Amino acid sequence: MSRRQEAALPRVAVIGAGSWGTTFGKILADGGAHVTMWARRPELANEIHEAKRNSEYLPGINLPRDMHATHHLSEALDGAEQIYLSIPSQALRENLKAVRPLVTGTDAPIVSLMKGVERRSGLRMSQVIEQELHCDPARIAVASGPNLALEIAREQPTAAVISSISQETADAVARRARNRYFRTFVNTDVIGTEFGGVLKNLIAVAIGIVDGVGYGENTKASIITRGLVEMSDFAVAQGAEVETLQGLAGLGDLIATCQSPLSRNNTAGRLLGQGYSFQDVVKQMNQTAEGLASVAPVLQLAREAGIQMPIVEQVKMVLDGTMDPREIAPHLTTDDDEPQGERTQNGQAGGGGALWRSLQRTLDQFRNGGRRSPRDSA
Ligand SMILES: NC(=O)c1ccc[n+]([C@@H]2O[C@H](COP(=O)([O-])OP(=O)(O)OC[C@H]3O[C@@H](n4cnc5c(N)ncnc54)[C@H](O)[C@@H]3O)[C@@H](O)[C@H]2O)c1
Numbered sequence: 001m002s003r004r005q006e007a008a009l010p011r012v013a014v015i016g017a018g019s020w021g022t023t024f025g026k027i028l029a030d031g032g033a034h035v036t037m038w039a040r041r042p043e044l045a046n047e048i049h050e051a052k053r054n055s056e057y058l059p060g061i062n063l064p065r066d067m068h069a070t071h072h073l074s075e076a077l078d079g080a081e082q083i084y085l086s087i088p089s090q091a092l093r094e095n096l097k098a099v100r101p102l103v104t105g106t107d108a109p110i111v112s113l114m115k116g117v118e119r120r121s122g123l124r125m126s127q128v129i130e131q132e133l134h135c136d137p138a139r140i141a142v143a144s145g146p147n148l149a150l151e152i153a154r155e156q157p158t159a160a161v162i163s164s165i166s167q168e169t170a171d172a173v174a175r176r177a178r179n180r181y182f183r184t185f186v187n188t189d190v191i192g193t194e195f196g197g198v199l200k201n202l203i204a205v206a207i208g209i210v211d212g213v214g215y216g217e218n219t220k221a222s223i224i225t226r227g228l229v230e231m232s233d234f235a236v237a238q239g240a241e242v243e244t245l246q247g248l249a250g251l252g253d254l255i256a257t258c259q260s261p262l263s264r265n266n267t268a269g270r271l272l273g274q275g276y277s278f279q280d281v282v283k284q285m286n287q288t289a290e291g292l293a294s295v296a297p298v299l300q301l302a303r304e305a306g307i308q309m310p311i312v313e314q315v316k317m318v319l320d321g322t323m324d325p326r327e328i329a330p331h332l333t334t335d336d337d338e339p340q341g342e343r344t345q346n347g348q349a350g351g352g353g354a355l356w357r358s359l360q361r362t363l364d365q366f367r368n369g370g371r372r373s374p375r376d377s378a
């Protein structure tokens, strides 16, 4: 491709050059964009830019020629029509402070690729972006789904959801972020799409613990199935639509993350199940396992909403060292004495389950003349 042809390509920026940021940069470049990555470390920026490699995070992967990298934020963001963010969730806010002056005055969509909540505030990443960039929420999108980076970097086909409260933004991002091996669907349920990605990490830690202990497929299938109920109850109580949790960003990602040894959350759980302490696990992980930081804020939000999450509670106890990992399996319900209904842990008597809340929301929307229910506001 000549320089003139390359200059005519739509420009996008990807902030964060770990395994997912770099893989997403490849997705975008293979989809026909001129991509500039921002890497915190100059040597990593240099390797991506010059050698078209990211040997630390994506060993053995050749990156496209149309992928560039810099460690200067201003260079990465210059002229970007869309901006993708992929840094560990706990570091997002501090990084956005540097991004803000560089994007003021532009209307480029800002896309979160992250799957965590902020530990100290319990906020989703799109909420942190809205706060720190002071931008219209209709400009923000999130991407989520069964997206293990290394598989996608090897061009194994998969699908994802692009979600924004603005259909127009979701469509624009989905059109840009797709190619022959990466298929994007759209929805407007940002809460469900983001929480799907956050919550499946917690269930994947539980599955890892079970694997580490040495339990088999029955235990894992039970936890995945009951985990989906917990995810749905929690997310719907926060304003999500239950269908989103049944889709790619919920069930789809839950399956991928719970099954794959590539998952960092699954790996962290496995180490816990083998008897390593939380501190040892953190030391051994050289990549981001978002679930470890999301457990406490998710449980706090669950308590505030009156939602019971027995599996996530058990994960927290294992992390805190207050429960033997071998005890995780019998605690799939909150009450060992009384049989529970299977459909939802929270039942109608406890204020309604996921399905009931979803129906309530539809009814609200109907009463609201077709506008989104007030329960849906971020
Ligand atoms: N890897 C995947 O398969 C995958 C897939 C989908 C979503 N995600 C999500 O993407 C997000 C990023 O994960 P990842 O897999 O790329 O993580 P990673 O550990 O592979 O990379 C994280 C990157 O962030 C950088 N970093 C660390 N601390 C930083 C700081 N304080 N400021 C700026 N940069 C910092 C690291 O140097 C590294 O380049 C997470 O929220 C994760 O859940 C990951």
Ligand SMILES: O=P(O)(O)OC[C@H](O)CO
Pocket (backbone or CB within 6 Å): 115, 145, 146, 147, 148, 149, 201, 204, 253, 256, 257, 262, 263, 264, 265, 266, 288, 289, 290
């Ligand atoms: O490696 P994990 O556990 O962060 O999971 C990666 C992706 O979220 C899978 O979709």
